[in-house]
Amino acid sequence: MPGTVLVADQTDIPLEALQACRKPGCLLVATCLNEDAELAELADLVVDLPHLDDGTAAALLGDDLGLDATASDALRRALGPWFGNPGTLVTVIEELVAGNRLRPVHDRMCLADPEAPIALPADHALLRRTAHLGGPSQSVLDAVSVLGTCDLVDLPHILAADLSTIGRAADALVELGVLKADNDGRLGVPFPALAAAGATRLGRQTEQDMHRRYARHLLKERRLGRVVDDELLADHLAACESDLAGADDLSVWLAGKAEEVAAYDPDRAAARWTAAWRLGAPVDPLRYTLSTGRHEVLSHLRADEPVMADSARQWDLAVVHMLTELGGGEPLPALADELPSRLAAWWTGRRTSWTPAAPRRDDGERLMSAAELNTLFYALSVQPQQCADALQSARDPQAFSMRDDLIEAGAAGDVASVLEIVLGSRYRVPRTGVIAEYQRVLRAYMSADWEAALQAVRQLELLGNGRNPAHHLARLYAAGIHIARGELRQAAAWLATVSRSPRFAVARATVETMLLHRRGASTAALNLARRALQHARRSGFRSGQERLLLIALQIALRCGDKLLAKTLMREIEALHRQEHSRCTRQTQLLGRGLLHGDVSSAAAGVELVRERGHRPDLLWACHILAQFCDDPRHVIDELHAIAQHDGPSSLLPAQVDALLGKFGSRVARTPGRVAFTANDFQIIEMITLGWTNRQIAMRLGISQKTVENHMTGLLARAGCRSRVELVAASLAGRLPESN
DSSP states (O other): OOOEEEEOTTOOSOHHHHHHTOOTTOEEEEOOOTTOHHHHHHOSEEOOOOOOOHHHHHHHHHHTTOBOHHHHHHHHHHHGGGGGOHHHHHHHHHHHHHTTOEEEETTEEEESOTTSOOOOOTTOHHHHHHHHHOHHHHHHHHHHHHHSEEEGGGHHHHHTOOHHHHHHHHHHHHHHTSSEEOTTSEEEOSSHHHHHHHHHHHOHHHHHHHHHHHHHHHHHHHHTTOOOOHHHHHHHHHHHOSOOTTOTTHHHHHHHHHHHHTTTOHHHHHHHHHHHHHTTOOOOHHHHHHHHTOGGGGTTOOTTSGGGOSHHHHHHHHHHHHHHHHTTOOOOGGGTTSHHHHHHHHHTTSSSOOOOOOOOTTGGGSSSOHHHHHHHHHHHTTOHHHHHHHHTTOSSTTTGGGHHHHHHHHHTTOHHHHHHHHHGGGOOOOSSSHHHHHHHHHHHHHTTOHHHHHHHHHHHHTSTTSOSHHHHHHHHHHHHHHHHHTOHHHHHHHHTTSOOOGGGHHHHHHHHHHHHHHTTOHHHHHHHHHHHHHHHHHHTOOTTHHHHHHHHHHHHHHTTOHHHHHHHHHHHHHHHHHHOOHHHHHHHHHHHHHHHOOHHHHHHHHHHHHHHTOHHHHHHHHHHHHTTOSSTHHHHHHHHHHHTOSSOOSSHHHHHHHHHHHTTOOOOOOTTOOOBOHHHHHHHHHHHTTOOHHHHHHHHTSOHHHHHHHHHHHHHHHTOSSHHHHHHHHHTTOSOBOO
8 A cells, every 4th residue: 555664774674675665655765874875865755863952852762762861861971962863862772672771660761770881882873984994993993992081192002003004093083073182182082882882892801901001001101211191000000900010019009099089089999909909019908998889899809718817807808798788789608607797688688687796806997896887787777775875886986976867867778878977987888789879869858859869769679689678668768759749659559569578567557658648548547557556566666656656646636536646646755755866856846736736846846857957857847837836937937948949849849839828928939930821831731631742743733843942941930850840830830820
């Protein structure tokens, strides 16, 4: 039948087959590059797809492909100027999917390990053009891709070729846009995905060999008395990962270069320290892995190696492997009986209990003393008094003054923050991994940046085995965010993935109670909360009880059950007497305000929450105070402070506006915000119905580009970061209408 055949460039369809499609009434449309001359001649119409701007490309990835913003940002960084090239985006995404690096997490597609290089496909047009230039050009591109940047005059020594040949090849690559050159003759690759393609094609062994050749050249120049960039030499020595003839005297020097950058570039420091240690420098590999956050560097180190001969070394190695396991790594069976390893096994659920460690005479020389290990346990098991007692023996003098923060971090399962407080400057949180990503979840949640929090939860889902406590706790935060947004179906989906272990019972019941209440099943919500609290008292898992008690108290009062409310208040008072923490005190004050209309107690509770810097809890506390406060000035001041906060949020503005409206105060608006027209609201209504930009363009009879530009303007005027936030703002009545 007559119709249209659309053919993309790089098609696998033989030209003969396409020729067979040439029948009367059939239109052959092609997108093709200059070198596809035969396809261009065969086609009835050749379409030149325009380069997309970054905003349009990101919107297409998010709206049409469901790509998570973290993945979109990683693609933008990797592809540089090619991020807006439609063909490049399609082929790169296809390779990421085929390599299992782009995976679905609930309703979004997420990139596994966004820090790992993203490479251009081997058959990309840019790489094909490079291959046509010949051998020297490919060698130059390979060298610069691996080395990062390189002086043109150094390349002949690395590639064993004459300077004129190298120069001509470099000029051709620069003209093609494959390399860039600065005024000093240093060559570099213009965007990371191109360098990653070269490194992938060459392989790890060839890559190390190239670093080795460059390091040898620089060492030779140094011996001849010529000026050499010491930072460059240190990095290439570290990257070649093997001994160099005559380089033994460099081991101490390389360790010193590691020390110089440790404070601001832990990744480079770890690589240099590792190389220095392999070259024989007298450095402690365990201590530098702790201070740089690179615990995986020594994952290959065995408990029976000579460097681990004495018991103190066994303990320290167990500490490093404990941190590795807490961060999502695998346990080391040879160290299973060491107390640090057993603590990691308790936290990850492989053991049901852990016995605190007895102090030892050599504690001061260990990576982590017995008292510090005990503090970690007491914080994560939420035992405030024991935690405070153990903190008095911590080596970091600032640790004891941060005991409230420590207890709250432990109650939230924030292992990274607990370690930061207990160990101080001796510890650095890894840049990636389970505990690092979970810390990002919590920090985004506390600042009410819901989008960033959900992105971090989704990234966490792709790390480790999915069974770490951080995974289950993060899923509960995701469910809570969706409840706050009114997205109850998504909340239930996240809640269904949370373990039913007693450890998470209270936190799970808290979220489930809120979900039931939002669905109108308040009696069922109260029954669930009471059962969960009774079970928690029997099982000994106390974390999060204060929050569940206060939520249940609020629901009981809304249902008119004053007797149950008084019972819950007695339980809150008893819990505070038992734990006497900042959070239980906050709950006690807000509970008194709710039950007795005690303005001074509620106001003190608001102040306590404000000290913690927890924006969602602060709004919750203001809600409580606003219910019975005769003088609204205190509440209004707090609400205006929340409204003017710089952090983005899709929830707080609507609730802040509603509370300010209760007191007759002017609704907080972003300065200079323009009113929304009827046409604006027509587009927002289509977005609410789930229409894509393409569908909206067809409905309005305008171009998709016009819709995309209009969308960008709508988001900016509304102060929103996504279509979901824009819809929420519209439904909440936060978008000012024109008269």
